[in-house]
Amino acid sequence: MEESVKIEAEGISEEAEEKVRENEENPVLSVRNLHTSFFTDSGEVKAVNGVSFNLKKGKILGIVGESGSGKSVTAYSIMQILADTGRVVEGEILYNGKNVLKFNKKEMHAFRGDKCSIIFQDPMTSLNPTFTIGSQINEAIMLHTDRKTRKAATARSIELLEMVGVNEPEKRISQYPHELSGGMRQRVMIAMALACEPDILIADEPTTALDVTIQAQILELMKSLQEKMGMAIILVTHDLGVIAYMCDEIIVMYGGRVCERGTADDIFYRPCHEYTKGLLRSIPNIENMKERLVPIAGSPINLLNLPKGCAFCARCDNAMKICLEEVPPEMEMPDGHFASCWLNVKKAAEQEQAEKQAGAAAVKAGADTTAAKADEKTGEAEV
Numbered sequence: 001m002e003e004s005v006k007i008e009a010e011g012i013s014e015e016a017e018e019k020v021r022e023n024e025e026n027p028v029l030s031v032r033n034l035h036t037s038f039f040t041d042s043g044e045v046k047a048v049n050g051v052s053f054n055l056k057k058g059k060i061l062g063i064v065g066e067s068g069s070g071k072s073v074t075a076y077s078i079m080q081i082l083a084d085t086g087r088v089v090e091g092e093i094l095y096n097g098k099n100v101l102k103f104n105k106k107e108m109h110a111f112r113g114d115k116c117s118i119i120f121q122d123p124m125t126s127l128n129p130t131f132t133i134g135s136q137i138n139e140a141i142m143l144h145t146d147r148k149t150r151k152a153a154t155a156r157s158i159e160l161l162e163m164v165g166v167n168e169p170e171k172r173i174s175q176y177p178h179e180l181s182g183g184m185r186q187r188v189m190i191a192m193a194l195a196c197e198p199d200i201l202i203a204d205e206p207t208t209a210l211d212v213t214i215q216a217q218i219l220e221l222m223k224s225l226q227e228k229m230g231m232a233i234i235l236v237t238h239d240l241g242v243i244a245y246m247c248d249e250i251i252v253m254y255g256g257r258v259c260e261r262g263t264a265d266d267i268f269y270r271p272c273h274e275y276t277k278g279l280l281r282s283i284p285n286i287e288n289m290k291e292r293l294v295p296i297a298g299s300p301i302n303l304l305n306l307p308k309g310c311a312f313c314a315r316c317d318n319a320m321k322i323c324l325e326e327v328p329p330e331m332e333m334p335d336g337h338f339a340s341c342w343l344n345v346k347k348a349a350e351q352e353q354a355e356k357q358a359g360a361a362a363v364k365a366g367a368d369t370t371a372a373k374a375d376e377k378t379g380e381a382e383v
Ligand SMILES: Nc1ncnc2c1ncn2[C@@H]1O[C@H](COP(=O)(O)OP(=O)(O)O)[C@@H](O)[C@H]1O
Pocket: 038, 040, 045, 046, 047, 065, 066, 067, 068, 069, 070, 071, 072, 073, 074, 083, 085, 086, 303
């Protein structure tokens, strides 16, 4: 893992320390230094390069970044559903402390079906057009729960469809996917993903294909289900706006690396990475409603030939020489969140220097006063 540097600044509050402690406690999933590559005819595509994060029990973690930043590959690495050319080349994925990458076939099958579910952007790619909704949910239920009869499974399917807000579930179970709207199909996918009552639900751009109103309804549904069922969710999206109110924690990815990770408040109110700041400038909010939104200029990096230093360097207005040469270390900010940007290292060094100078000046001032007092005393004695 890249070195974690702590800013030795005074005033790290107890609240921040508590938050850091809490962040490290009891993750249901811990991804450590994940590297995933695709071995193609053109060479090794380094899609994920040292990603680390913790997913806490019953919490929602957002993974955000523009298209191609490695979000889905991170998710697929956890589920072990990479394309044939893809492989995790380094790192650990710990589910309740056990390394998923070391699971045998049976353990992996159990993990994928019972403990961790995934829903994709386009439900049509996951739903089989030739089977009814009911038979597809039933199959998931019979495979992954102890409801082994069709009757018991159907009763549960109806319950699940009701839970995800599908109207007339008794009628829907005998319909085919194409007979439902996009929003309804996504609800069916969520019902299927919940069939096994997973500990972790991964939602990969679950609302990108839907219009804005339906998008909000599906997000609302996921949040309420999470509260009801207590599972942990990884919500993958390219849209920072989508996760603003959903997520307990957010990681921002660029070029297959984590730029910044922290709470939604950290990311939205105290961003410490130039890429995050750029993303924030590109989403509409109350303050910039009247201004023109600023998309981040430049094109994404070539993952076949990763730059030596910071992946964002070519597009960063504040890049320095060191950014070209070395990957920025992940550094803990005074509020307890983490960012990987050389500007923070520079700021911390300048602060340390300023403190040293202030300390030296104080010592000198103290020495001068003592000398002056000594002079006074000597003068008095001479009189
Ligand atoms: N099957 C594949 N073969 C080769 N490269 C791939 C494959 N899948 C993904 N990649 C590479 O990984 C990068 C990250 O992909 P992905 O995780 O899907 O991005 P996103 O952040 O949009 O979800 C892509 O830009 C692509 O270069």
